[in-house]
Amino acid sequence: MIKKYFTLILLVLLFSxxxxxxxxxxxxxxxxxxxxxRIYIKESKxxxxxxxxxxxxxxxxxxxxxxxxxDSLKAQYFSTLSENLYATADSAxxxxxxxxxxxxxxxxxxxxxxxxxxWDLALFFNRYxxxxxxxxxxxxxxxxxxxxxxxxxxxxxxxxxxxxxxDIKDYVGSETTITKAIERFKPLNDNFYLYLSYNVLGxxxxxxxxxEKSQTYYxxxxxxxxxxxxxxxxxxxxxxxxxxxxxxxKQYKKAIQNFKTV
Numbered sequence: 001m002i003k004k005y006f007t008l009i010l011l012v013l014l015f016s017x018x019x020x021x022x023x024x025x026x027x028x029x030x031x032x033x034x035x036x037x038r039i040y041i042k043e044s045k046x047x048x049x050x051x052x053x054x055x056x057x058x059x060x061x062x063x064x065x066x067x068x069x070x071d072s073l074k075a076q077y078f079s080t081l082s083e084n085l086y087a088t089a090d091s092a093x094x095x096x097x098x099x100x101x102x103x104x105x106x107x108x109x110x111x112x113x114x115x116x117x118x119w120d121l122a123l124f125f126n127r128y129x130x131x132x133x134x135x136x137x138x139x140x141x142x143x144x145x146x147x148x149x150x151x152x153x154x155x156x157x158x159x160x161x162x163x164x165x166x167d168i169k170d171y172v173g174s175e176t177t178i179t180k181a182i183e184r185f186k187p188l189n190d191n192f193y194l195y196l197s198y199n200v201l202g203x204x205x206x207x208x209x210x211x212e213k214s215q216t217y218y219x220x221x222x223x224x225x226x227x228x229x230x231x232x233x234x235x236x237x238x239x240x241x242x243x244x245x246x247x248x249x250k251q252y253k254k255a256i257q258n259f260k261t262v
Contacts, residue, residue, distance in 0.1 A: 037061055037077050041084045055090055062097060075104035079113050086124040094124060115144035115153065122160065135164045155184030155193060162200050171207040178204065195224040199238060206245035214245045 040061035044054045065077035078101035085094050098121050105113040122137035142157035158181035165174035178200045185193045198221035205214035218238050225234055246255035 036064060037080050040064065041081070044085070044088070051089060054088075055093075058085065058088065058090060058093055062093065065097075071104055071107055075101070075108045075110065075113065078104055079117060082117050082120045086120045087127055091124070091128070098124070111144055111148045112150070115141045115148075115150070118144065119157070126164075131164050131168055135161055138164070151184045152188055152190060152193075155181045155188075155190070155197075158184065159193065159197055159200065162197075162204070166200060166203050166207070169207060171204045174204045175201065175208075191224045191227040195221050195234075197221075198224060199241065202238070202241060202245070206241075206248065209249060211245055211249050211251065215242055218242050218245075 040057050043049070043057045044061070046054070049057075061081060065074060065081060068074045068077055078097055082094070082098045082101040085097060088094050098117060101117045101120075102114060105117060118137050118141035122134045122141060125131075125134035125137055138157045138160045142154050142161070145151075145153040145157060158177050162174045162178035162181060165171075165177060178197050182194065182197045182201075185197060198217045202214045202218035202221060205217055218241060221238050222235065225238070240259070243255045243259040246252070
């Protein structure tokens with residue numbers, strides 16, 4: 001009888017030991033795999049490597065991620081690749097990686113990662129100056145971030161969208177979009193992005209010929225900039241922008257006076 005109880009205790013201890021060690025082994029495997037992906041990424045960015053060598057390493061990373069044993073791991077690995085490779089010379093490979101990252105994160109219902117992958121795509125299109133596609137990708141990311149109440153990230157996407165609209169001289173659209181960004185940054189007291197947003201608003205109103213309003217918004221940009229430690233070059237940029245508005249609206253004396261203060 002005692003022998004039976006002793007055997008039972010041994011079995012309980014054995015199963016308990018297995019259950020304690022297995023998760024550690026799995027976690028260790030995941031950590032090693034993630035490290036492998038990051039090593040491949042690091043190798044692909046080696047300035048001494050040829051383009052052929054970089055491409056070879058990236059394809060190894062892609063195959064490694066593709067052969068992962070579960071969708072959750074694949075989502076993690078493809079997300080890491082997408083985040084780090086939007087500036088790769090192989091645009092076709094990035095597009096393939098990014099598409100799979102979005103698809104896998106949709107399966108995993110990971111909204112934050114989905115938003116970030118659209119952000120990667122926007123950065124990719126911006127790199128190649130495909131403004132309409134970059135705008136569309138930022139917009140997709142903004143919708144996702146807004147849905148999960150990531151107000152700061154939502155505001156940053158609006159800021160990027162407004163900047164694109166400014167670049168293509170859609171000043172009316174930019175004014176509407178950057179106002180939405182400001183609405184998200186103000187409750188967060190995000191002084192840096194409020195500075196950036198009012199700077200864009202200053203550019204926008206200057207483009208519309210609203211010199212006084214433009215100057216007002218630039219002054220607000222300076223106000224928010226000075227709420228935090230900052231580089232003097234940022235202040236000089238705003239002062240220069242004010243001078244540009246005066247010059248483009250043929251107020252040359254004011255422009256010259258302003259440029260002299262930079």
